[in-house]
Amino acid sequence: MGAGAAGGVLAESGGVSRIDYLNEPNAPRATGIRVAVSAVVRDQGGRILMIRRADNDKYAIPGGGQDVGETLAAAVVREVEEETGIRVEVTGLVGLYSNPAHVIAYDDGEVRQEFSICFRARPLGGDLRTSDESTEVLWAEPTDLDDLDIHPSIRLRIVHGLIDDRAPYFT
Template sequence: MTRTDHFHDPDAPQPNSIAIAVSAFVLNEAGDLLMIRRSDNDRYAIPGGQHELGETLSQTVVREVDEETGIAVEPTGVIGLYSNPAHVIAYDDGEVRQEFSICFRARPTGGRLRTSSESKEALWVPRSDVDNLNIHPSIQLRIRHGFEGRTEPFYT
């Protein structure tokens, strides 16, 4: 399924859903950021996805990072709560979702880097290279907040 992100776009379609989602800011020992290149929009992002019934939010983070990258993680904190109504995500099945995502800080605990049906590429990106990638502004904000090492979560 493809998606189109509308960000502060006056011509964006009206949202018809909202879903709980998570993302994970994961650094390895060298300080490189775990990222994927998404299959649905070809942009780079930190791993994450939709919360499922029967899971805790922490379990969602662990599952999503493993599914998209092959890396096992342990959530260690919350970077922020991102609920910008000016960020609308349109899917080709007709769903138009308002953004709502909780970004966690997590540490890698094992696994082997690999891709999935949701990720064309899974990689550790040196901090100096992050700005050279095609990243949506809402994900750039989470990454910036992650590198800032905030002690209090960001929220909108």
């Protein structure tokens, strides 16, 4: 298992690509915001469910956009299963992440400001599998995360998600 591409490298998957910018003065200006959800899923051994994103080749916790008519909890359950094959139950809130200095530029010209609600979840069942959005799915030991290319915004969510008794984070 190798590390992902370096920051600022464009990755493509099925015609979709993105670049994440964080605290970069030359980043494009955000044109919109979309509600996104993610989850820090830990198994009984404390390992974290991780994906390697197809659109930027970085490792991340599973997540994605909320659909119309869907609750936030239902969105995260759906996204985790779609991207990993693992069914989960939401157990808590890690935090609300809305850093205007983190923008995501897509190859279609859309540039979004980060806005993500991150939950804690526990696995209920299923089998690991990839999807159109994930090229690799794995259970990672927290001590092995430094070996993975993880965007700083995702790493922050993981750090917060590993502290069980902390109040939800918000920006």
